[in-house]
Amino acid sequence: MYYTPPIERLIAELARLPGIGPKSAQRLAFHIIKVPLQEAEDLAQAIVEARRKVQFCRRCFNLSEMELCEYCSDSRRDSSLVCVVEEAKDIVAIERTGEFRGLYHVLGGAISPIDGVGPEQLRVNELVSRIKEDKVEEVILATNPSVEGEATALYIANLIRSMGVKATRLASGLPVGGDLEYADEVTLGRALQGRREI
Amino acid sequence: MRSYKDQAIIIRSHKLGESDRIITMLTSEHGLKRGVAKGVRKTTSKFGGRLEPFVHASILFHRGRNLDIITQAEVINPHQALREDFRKYLYGEALLEITMKSLQQDQQIPRLFEALSISLECLEQEVKSYELFLSAYELKVCGLIGYRPHLDQCIRCGKSELTKGAFLHLEGGGVICGHCQPSSSGGIAIDEQILRLTRLLLLSSMEEVASLETPPARARDILLLSFAYSEFYLEKPIQSHKVILGQLPPSIRKTPE
Numbered sequence: 001m002y003y004t005p006p007i008e009r010l011i012a013e014l015a016r017l018p019g020i021g022p023k024s025a026q027r028l029a030f031h032i033i034k035v036p037l038q039e040a041e042d043l044a045q046a047i048v049e050a051r052r053k054v055q056f057c058r059r060c061f062n063l064s065e066m067e068l069c070e071y072c073s074d075s076r077r078d079s080s081l082v083c084v085v086e087e088a089k090d091i092v093a094i095e096r097t098g099e100f101r102g103l104y105h106v107l108g109g110a111i112s113p114i115d116g117v118g119p120e121q122l123r124v125n126e127l128v129s130r131i132k133e134d135k136v137e138e139v140i141l142a143t144n145p146s147v148e149g150e151a152t153a154l155y156i157a158n159l160i161r162s163m164g165v166k167a168t169r170l171a172s173g174l175p176v177g178g179d180l181e182y183a184d185e186v187t188l189g190r191a192l193q194g195r196r197e198i
Numbered sequence: 199m200r201s202y203k204d205q206a207i208i209i210r211s212h213k214l215g216e217s218d219r220i221i222t223m224l225t226s227e228h229g230l231k232r233g234v235a236k237g238v239r240k241t242t243s244k245f246g247g248r249l250e251p252f253v254h255a256s257i258l259f260h261r262g263r264n265l266d267i268i269t270q271a272e273v274i275n276p277h278q279a280l281r282e283d284f285r286k287y288l289y290g291e292a293l294l295e296i297t298m299k300s301l302q303q304d305q306q307i308p309r310l311f312e313a314l315s316i317s318l319e320c321l322e323q324e325v326k327s328y329e330l331f332l333s334a335y336e337l338k339v340c341g342l343i344g345y346r347p348h349l350d351q352c353i354r355c356g357k358s359e360l361t362k363g364a365f366l367h368l369e370g371g372g373v374i375c376g377h378c379q380p381s382s383s384g385g386i387a388i389d390e391q392i393l394r395l396t397r398l399l400l401l402s403s404m405e406e407v408a409s410l411e412t413p414p415a416r417a418r419d420i421l422l423l424s425f426a427y428s429e430f431y432l433e434k435p436i437q438s439h440k441v442i443l444g445q446l447p448p449s450i451r452k453t454p455e
């Protein structure tokens with residue numbers, strides 16, 4: 001043991017966080033020791049409060065303080081339109097566009113066999129039950145445009161098409177402000193396939 | 199030379215920091231490599247979809263202190279069909295995982311890159327039995343790392359007549375005849391047709407395997423056999439195995455013994 005026990009414990013706890021190695025944990029621990037006591041207490045309180053109060057929305061599995069999240073409890077939203085995302089943080093990205101007025105469904109990841117994640121490990125069955133019960137007419141598959149996200153979208157599309165529900169996928173193509181000469185073959189190919197008349 | 203070029207098939211990636219990724223890939227000349235792709239998660243990244251799993255690319259590396267840095271990537275074959283069909287994706291991921299787990303970091307096994315490249319190309323085309331295709335690949339990879347199963351004669355007595363039934367003996371790396379099989383040794387019983395078909399898988403090219411057909415229940419039994427064999431010799435659990443078993447048609451679904 002090189003440090004006094006409370007610091008050792010703090011370093012050990014911080015090192016358990018994702019993306020934090022022993023060196024980063026040590027740097028963060030020393031930062032916490034240096035800041036005023038009130039700031040350290042605020043941080044500790046924020047962690048405990050978030051952990052205690054935040055739960056999964058009963059319907060869409062977004063993070064929420066209430067049983068139903070702010071989107072599911074908003075009666076002005078179109079409940080026949082459901083946007084399927086991988087993680088709760090993706091909802092924020094879509095909400096920022098101001099273009100979507102439907103509801104969400106958070107899967108909790110994407111199908112990745114190499115990581116042992118199959119459809120059973122995601123909230124796919126919950127989505128299927130929701131489509132049946134809530135009379136959903138269209139499901140927008142907004143999983144990431146990665147190989148795993150595409151496979152997840154394919155799997156869900158096959159599943160819900162047999163239920164007579166319209167399945168759509170977010171368009172993918174060239175980023176706004178990018179140069180065509182730097183576009184990779186996969187993205188450019190997609191952009192060509194999904195071209196539209198102007 | 200601080201920079202070098204090599205062909206690679208991308209296996210998987212992990213997030214690193216704010217916008218980087220660590221890419222695991224099988225290269226043609228440097229074996230299994232991990233390299234850092236800086237800024238790849240930004241939508242304006244020059245790499246775009248070039249460093250996604252299944253992509254066969256020509257890559258320029260710059261030697262780093264721990265991991266090498268990927269500075270350029272040019273697509274040779276994106277294996278697009280594997281992204282557009284769920285079953286092809288599922289079995290393709292299993293091919294990538296078994297390849298990755300058969301090697302240590304920077305380890306090079308002759309012909310493995312070629313085997314993976316050919317198998318991914320075959321998988322993009324029509325495959326009659328995905329179960330047989332994956333079984334053949336797993337057994338062939340075991341062969342390439344030095345654990346080819348001995349299926350032609352009994353590994354104890356050497357007799358090639360296995361009429362009284364055969365048992366796959368994992369520790370022995372092959373089959374044991376009914377006479378030599380002690381009741382308590384726990385070999386996996388295999389019937390004559392499964393044995394014949396498994397031998398055929400080892401002798402055939404992946405192009406030939408892609409056109410082989412067999413009843414689904416038999417294909418499943420061979421799949422379970424190859425899963426048990428590969429996990430035993432790679433000494434690692436293969437995550438994609440349980441996902442594949444969960445996606446088999448309900449009529450032939452069975453948990454491994």
